[in-house]
Amino acid sequence: MIDKKLLSLLVCPVSKAPLEYDADRQELVCRASGLVYPVRDGIPVMLESEARQLTLEERERLDRD
Template sequence: MDAKLVEIIACPVCKGKLQLDREHNELVCRFDRLAYPITENIPVLLETRARRLDPDELPG
């Protein structure tokens, strides 16, 4: 995933900044505790496809 793209993409729910989680191949919104999958190098920014994160799963 291109770092420049990660800088300009926003969470579709709160419009906040997303963080790249390379280990799980996801974009994470820390505020909403949602992880959006990246499929074939394309972020899937649909709330219905996001998974809810437990507080201990949030990347540092």
């Protein structure tokens, strides 16, 4: 679980856009850059080299939400 106050302070290091927390997958999602950052042991790993790209299916799901 990510603290809501911490989440409100975090931004994507690439786009500087806000992040959304996906609790089921333990990831932070940036819609603007399309990058997803892992959360390991409750600690966000905010490195571009550790991020993955959103899949097409994930982008479509986010667009519907």
